Amino acid sequence: MTACGSMGNTSTSSNDTTATTTQEGNHWAAFDGEAALAFTRQQCEFGPRVPATPAHAKCAEWLTATLAESCDTVMVQTGTVQTAKSGQLGIKNIIGIINPEASQRLLLMAHWDTRPWADNDPDPDNHNKPVMGANDGASGVAVLLQLARQLKAEGTTLGVDIVLVDVEDMGENDNEESWGLGTQYWTSHPHVAGYKPLFGILLDMVGSSNATFTREYFSMQYASGFVDLVWKNAAGSHFINAQGGAITDDHVFVNRAGIPCVDIIDMRSDSDTGFCPEWHTVHDTMDAIDPATLAEVGQTLLNVIASLEQ
Ligand code: 1BN
Ligand code: ZN
Numbered sequence: 001m002t003a004c005g006s007m008g009n010t011s012t013s014s015n016d017t018t019a020t021t022t023q024e025g026n027h028w029a030a031f032d033g034e035a036a037l038a039f040t041r042q043q044c045e046f047g048p049r050v051p052a053t054p055a056h057a058k059c060a061e062w063l064t065a066t067l068a069e070s071c072d073t074v075m076v077q078t079g080t081v082q083t084a085k086s087g088q089l090g091i092k093n094i095i096g097i098i099n100p101e102a103s104q105r106l107l108l109m110a111h112w113d114t115r116p117w118a119d120n121d122p123d124p125d126n127h128n129k130p131v132m133g134a135n136d137g138a139s140g141v142a143v144l145l146q147l148a149r150q151l152k153a154e155g156t157t158l159g160v161d162i163v164l165v166d167v168e169d170m171g172e173n174d175n176e177e178s179w180g181l182g183t184q185y186w187t188s189h190p191h192v193a194g195y196k197p198l199f200g201i202l203l204d205m206v207g208s209s210n211a212t213f214t215r216e217y218f219s220m221q222y223a224s225g226f227v228d229l230v231w232k233n234a235a236g237s238h239f240i241n242a243q244g245g246a247i248t249d250d251h252v253f254v255n256r257a258g259i260p261c262v263d264i265i266d267m268r269s270d271s272d273t274g275f276c277p278e279w280h281t282v283h284d285t286m287d288a289i290d291p292a293t294l295a296e297v298g299q300t301l302l303n304v305i306a307s308l309e310q
Helices: 033-044 054-068 134-154 181-188 217-232 250-256 291-308
Strands: 010-012 021-023 073-082 088-098 105-111 159-165 199-204 213-215 239-243 261-265
Touching: 033 054, 033 134, 033 291, 054 073, 054 088, 054 134, 054 159, 073 181, 088 134, 088 181, 105 134, 105 181, 105 250, 105 291, 134 159, 134 199, 134 291, 159 181, 181 250, 199 217, 199 250, 199 291, 213 217, 217 239, 217 250, 217 261, 217 291, 250 261
Parallel strands: 105 159, 105 199, 199 261, 213 239
Antiparallel strands: 010 021, 073 088, 088 159
16 A cells, blocks of 8 residues: 655655645645644534534534635525435535636535434444534535635635535435435536536545545546545555455445546445444534644645646
8 A cells, every 4th residue: 555645756844734735836835734633623513513503504504604704605505305214305505616707617515414323333322312413514614614714815727616415314224315315406406507627625534633534445436546646645554455345425426427536535444334433422522523634635725726727
């Protein structure tokens, strides 16, 4: 296994929370992991963002306002989805658009909802308690909010669309279609008619100090050239240049809709679930978030954007 960040043509900064590797010739300041950590915390301060709760509604307003500080246009897509266990639910997909006139576009996604049930918790008494989702939800959103802020501050010629999808995490085992409901709604109701970015990148569970980001199976099936591009631009030791497991995450529905999409997700070959120990437990809290990992993921996105600019 090879850590891409240690390959040639790179330069490294050693500050704790910007401990990332930038591609040579890259014009960006180092991605600010502490700022992304603060965005993670701000989401958690609302409480679990379980659909149809006041915390979810308040967080939607905050996300919309925060994206509006950095994006040229913000759209909130509303709709209704049918969940596996909780009937029909209203959704909000929150979309920030940077450089709307640019024809070359990159899609960036993360889910902002959190799971109503900590049903992987070792203690069965917690199975009906909600997940805080510091990692599973807030971490990916936080990296994208900080990325948008940096793009606004430093400028880019690329078109960038940040799609924060709702109701990803109300699925049930052995029912693939029950996951990613906000994304499934968005793929059948794109925010722009005929929407066709170059490709997409999904962030999911990108905040753990022990994260391993391997080349996820469905990303390789649908979008291997873009997986190559992302891993070539990867910053730091959490990106492992090896085949990973398969997961029906939001990117699968995006790929099925004809947009190549790569999942950057922390999957663990040494765990029974395939994920980190906090996954779908009441322990998915700020204690499990490491700003250095957030910085590596954000820096990787900056490197990819630099490689697409011109
Ligand atoms: C990822 C994080 N997912 C939920 N939380 C998606 C998933 C789909 C997980 C199927 C397990 C099985
Ligand atoms: Zn989840």
